[in-house]
Amino acid sequence: MAVCVAVIAKENYPLYIRSVPTENELKFHYMVHTSLDVVDEKISAMGKALVDQRELYLGLLYPTEDYKVYGYVTNSKVKFVMVVDSSNPALRDNEIRSMFRKLHNSYTDVMCNPFYNPGDRIQSRAFDSMVTSMMIQVC
């Protein structure tokens, strides 16, 4: 159900970002970029506690008029940011969580590939197809 999915590395550069092509992609890129601040804020807020206790799913980062931005952080500080369309009322928190979980799994699969160097852009076809399936759901 996402209109934009992004994977941000620990150093806050994108490893993967993809949007529904019909929209102005730059706008989504900007939203993802601005959401990084919110992600950092949430991480630091929760960071007082042990990392283990910190939940991976960050929840709604910030809503705009048309879209909502959700965040998810892995233990290695790799961030997943998802922009979803607000017009879909049926989208519930659990669904977002499941989508992030799928993202995380696919990301793990990419990591497992010895030919993938961490820090490279993600070019895995399986990852692409998974993201496509998530985005197509929405549309």
Next chain:
Amino acid sequence: MEGLTLSDAEQKYYSDLFSYCDIESTKKVAANGRVLELFRAAQLPNDVVLQIMELCGATRLGYFGRSQFYIALKLVAVAQSGFPLRVESINTVKDLPLPRFIASKNEQESRHAASYSSDSENQGSYSGVIPPPPGRGQVKKGSVSHDAVQPRTSADQQEPASPVVSPQQSPPASPHTWRKHSRHPSGGNSERPLAGPGPFWSPFGEAQSGSSAGDAVWSGHSPPPPQENWVSFADTPPTSTLLPMHPASVQDQTTVRTVASATTANEIRRQSSSYDDPWKITDEQRQYYVNQFKTIQPDLNGFIPGSAAKEFFTKSKLPILELSHIWELSDFDKDGALTLDEFCAAFHLVVARKNGYDLPEKLPESLMPKLIDLEDSADVGDQTGEVGYSGSPAEAPPSKSPSMPSLNQTWPEMNQSSEQWETFSERSSSSQTLTQFDSNIAPADPDTAIVHPVPIRMTPSKIHMQEMELKRTGNDHTNPTSPLLVKPSDLSEENKINSSVKFASGNTVDGYSSSDSFTSDPEQIGNNVTRQRSHSGTSPDNPAPPPPPPRPQPSHSRSSSLDMNRTFAVTTGQQQAGVVAHPPAVPPRPQPSQAPGPVVHRPVDADSLITHTSTSPQQIPEQPNFADFSQFEVFAASNVNEEQEDEAEKHPEVLPVEKASDPASSLRVAKTDSKSEEKTAASAPANVSKGTTPLAPPPKPVRRRLKSEDELRPEVDEHTQKTGVLAGVLTSQPPLPRSVGKDKKAIQASIRRNKEANTVLARLNSELQQQLKDVLEERISLEVQLEQLRPFSHL
């Protein structure tokens, strides 16, 4: 599609081409790969080819049907003739030469163009290997190419002499022949205009060219470049080109491919692995792979760590992106290591890629671990096939741990496997795996903490009821405020009765197995001869019992109080119904003391019981009518079909009476047996004035009992004769202790009353349950609204 008119020559030519492309012998659909090869061979710019494909509708359809193919060919001819590509041009352009395809034919084929017939069976024989032109062509090619092949093979350091290879050399030969011919004509676009499709070599496998974006090796061979490239490609090397991997090349495979030597390895690959299917691994190939596996990992059941595999396959000089994709395909369980099966699959894919076959998007069936025969399935589930694979996620981690630092975490692996399941449709257990996965991941990732809604028990179980009972008893003892206790003199008794009544009511409400619990209650109630249990549904002490929702107990209490008042007021004879507060609950039935009289009349009451029960719920709110002993008399007078209220009231009255008489047995028995009777009997007396709440809180009956006992006692003698059974029963409640001689009858009466009380209370129970459900629904809706509002609170 637009209508297409073809000349005879064109028709024949096109059909030949179509059959050429129709490798699957479907006669209807041309294989996309072949078609694309064909088009590329037409030496048209890429965009033109795409445009042609669009125009002919194949892009829309996704495949090349015969008509699309013909139109496409026509457009090729149009394009080659220099005309702009238009849909209408297919018919308007006259005298188009037949589309020309480069180097497609060898001279022999050209000779046989005319006799070119669709030998799809030939194609079948070389399944997917080389675009096998008609068998004839092949044979000829074979003969012709043999020479070409020989030097080539030798140049490649291969062993052409292998007998196994020879028959299969023709396929490989075709590319060679092709090359040979291509060299000759070198540019020969015009060479064989019509000869017929000839083997179109697609070393590049452009059919899936989209996937080989990063194909550096073959980049130079993209269609646009003119023929020279073909030629150059042909010359290139060692590595490439054995286009069709035919099953043969066993020997090549067996040639030791020194890991260090990429070229030799490539050569070997080149001649190795045909794809019959097209991804099937032959035995020779497999043996070769196994040998290679051993060089890295001596233990065939072990794993090759990702790093080692990376080095190994990097030697193949394939681009990293492709190797990455190969890895994705072959690492079935996504654990970062390769089992023997996975390794073979990966190797096979590398070889295929080297030979020009594009990588599939999904792992072909023949390469899936399950299909590969492994020595051992002990270690890794993925070796054992589907079932085994489903188990592999769990098995893999432990099995791989020894060989390498497994990258898997349990849950990601399971996630991966679940995704694998999704990917490979033939995995039928995907749904199972997914469910497993979900269930497994939940504990593994507690952070997400997605909690399944746990149904909260709404209806108190027997245990609950017992608890409630206990609590009530305790409460009752400590609760002097119970309306039942209004009467100081009877306070203790009332308490007891209230508790019993409460218990009964609680049971009725709580225990959905009302009948069972209900019957059990009387026992308990009965056991409490002291009547320490109040059946008052109105018991204000209900906080203790968990489930029962806030019952109309307050009303009960109110009613009971009213009843109490009434009962007090009704000290006169007929006010015996002052059992007021006795809820219709089953509470200890009026003791058999009352029985003697009532017993006789009970049978008469049977009819009225029904009405009694039905009205009992109605009577709940109407406490005042509850304990109206006058009804007993009325009932006695009218019998049957008394107002339900009467019944209801009578019921409770009966209950207490019975209760007094014979708590335990009478309650049960009375309830079950004489319920009807009791009810009718009760209804009569509890008629007009009190026809309210038989279902009224259980306490009523208790109260009634109390009062009935008290009040009825004096009347016992009177009513037993007048009111008949019920009245007698009711009145005899208190007298129970007195009328020893009437025990039997009293017991029977009490039994009946208990039954009546049972039914009444059952109704009350059902009603309360409904109320409970309603309240719960409201609660759920409110919770939903709350949840909906929650996200906003986070903003």
